[in-house]
Amino acid sequence: MSSKREKAATKKPAKKPVTRVTTPIQVDYRYTVSIEDIVSRIESEASKGIVKYYTPYTLAQTLNIKISAAKRALREATKRGILKLFSGGRRSPIFVLAK
Known part of the structure; x- marks a missing residue:
């Protein structure tokens, strides 16, 4: 049997350094659009009659x-009088043009 001192004296070979591959970060542009x-955009489409609901x-x-x-933009458009709530379901509320 080998003693603890003998085990400590025998060193393991050093590990090779790990090289990591970096992937480019994709920027999500969905965060950059303001509610205004x-x-x-809703107001311009509503005035042209492009979208019905x-x-x-x-x-x-x-x-x-x-x-x-x-959802926030549709609520804001409702407050401004551009749209009105047609069907207020919890999952999918439907907004129609107020004019």
């Missing part, structure tokens, strides 16, 4: 924003 810009999902898909930002 979204509301102005909005849901948070459709707005998020067309403008490439988060659904939470779309």
Whole structure:
């Protein structure tokens, strides 16, 4: 049997340094759009008659924003009188033009 001193005296070979590959970071542009810009876009589309109704999902898909930002923008457009709530379901509220 070998003693603890003999085990401590025999060193393990040094490990090679690990090289890590870095991947480029992708920037998510969905955070950079302000609510005011979204509301102005809704107002311009509403005045032209391009869209008949909005849901948070459709707005998020067309403008490439988060659904939470779309919900906030639709609520703000309702406060300004651009849109009105047609169906206030919890999951998918539907907003139509107020005019």
